[in-house]
Amino acid sequence: MSDIRFDDRVAIVTGAGGGLGRCHALELARRGAKVVVNDLGGSLDGTGGNSEAAEAVVKEIEALGGEAIANGSSVSDEAGVKKMIDDTMAKWGRIDIIIANAGILRDKSFSKMTQGDIDLVLDVHLRGTFMPVHAAWNIMKEQNFGRIVVTTSSTGLYGNFGQANYGAAKLGVVGMMNTLKIEGAKNNIKINAVCPIAATRMTQGLMPDEVLAQLKPEYVTPGVMNLVKDDAPSGMILSAGAGAFSMARIVETEGVFVGQGEGLSAEAVAAKWDQITDVATTKPAFQSGGEHGQNIFAAVAAGMKG
Numbered sequence: 001m002s003d004i005r006f007d008d009r010v011a012i013v014t015g016a017g018g019g020l021g022r023c024h025a026l027e028l029a030r031r032g033a034k035v036v037v038n039d040l041g042g043s044l045d046g047t048g049g050n051s052e053a054a055e056a057v058v059k060e061i062e063a064l065g066g067e068a069i070a071n072g073s074s075v076s077d078e079a080g081v082k083k084m085i086d087d088t089m090a091k092w093g094r095i096d097i098i099i100a101n102a103g104i105l106r107d108k109s110f111s112k113m114t115q116g117d118i119d120l121v122l123d124v125h126l127r128g129t130f131m132p133v134h135a136a137w138n139i140m141k142e143q144n145f146g147r148i149v150v151t152t153s154s155t156g157l158y159g160n161f162g163q164a165n166y167g168a169a170k171l172g173v174v175g176m177m178n179t180l181k182i183e184g185a186k187n188n189i190k191i192n193a194v195c196p197i198a199a200t201r202m203t204q205g206l207m208p209d210e211v212l213a214q215l216k217p218e219y220v221t222p223g224v225m226n227l228v229k230d231d232a233p234s235g236m237i238l239s240a241g242a243g244a245f246s247m248a249r250i251v252e253t254e255g256v257f258v259g260q261g262e263g264l265s266a267e268a269v270a271a272k273w274d275q276i277t278d279v280a281t282t283k284p285a286f287q288s289g290g291e292h293g294q295n296i297f298a299a300v301a302a303g304m305k306g
């Protein structure tokens, strides 16, 4: 096994004042990266904030002999994010890695969720992932090197009661990844998603203590290091928790040609429902929207022949 190293790499980790982000930042620094520790330092519901949390992690990195700077901007504050990117370039002259990890919760059943709960969660998770990645994109293109990790969630991939706002934002970042893996390919920019589960203030009290004891954030970070290393994959969703790792994929069934023109009706689709939804025909995950279109036309061609 060769060592995974980040010497001479410059990394930005958002929401790195605590929880998972702190672990990612520390591990990058241990492996040689210079790290921008971003954290607004607010409460779990997104209120308040100061740069103390980020500064404390910078001290931890310095104590390890690493190099880091603190940044207290909100990831969804355009001017603050631009300043973070400018300050990083002024200090170290490049940006190799971004781990977009900052997050908050405003859980409520949908009937009780306010527009404010929806807007703030989309703002921090979705715009707050777009903003630093967008601000650094052309720098990464010019360098012909970039490694980006977005942080999704099982709520986005599969759902969870009381988290419609959070789930939408968390699947949104996967949508962003799916396109950026294509746009970044020719400039050696690779982008992946981590779907973590860890005991942090976000999951406090949600699971029994003996389960939380197994869910150390440190048990997620080794997977994330594999998503930002030089020979990282691109477009992958890595599930990580308690030291176990798996890959999540969005897949489709083979598809069935029902008809065109008079042969096609709601009833004709209903008559083929079992075949349309037959998971035994599930295809390997498509790598682009174009492959999805090809699957549809393959079903049309097969149906017309048959």
Ligand code: NAI
Binding pocket: 014, 015, 016, 017, 018, 019, 020, 021, 038, 039, 040, 041, 042, 043, 044, 046, 053, 073, 074, 075, 076, 100, 101, 102, 103, 104, 124, 128, 151, 152, 153, 154, 195, 196, 197, 198, 199, 200, 201, 202, 203
């Ligand atoms: P955490 O609450 O310990 O860490 C989130 C950090 O983001 C905090 O330090 C907070 O101050 C910072 N933050 C919040 N809003 C910010 C903003 N606008 N700008 C900059 N920083 C901001 O929670 P945890 O668990 O470490 O979460 C990290 C990421 O992992 C989040 O995106 C979360 O949604 C995601 N996640 C966590 C899971 C878990 O089991 N802990 C499960 C699935 C996803």
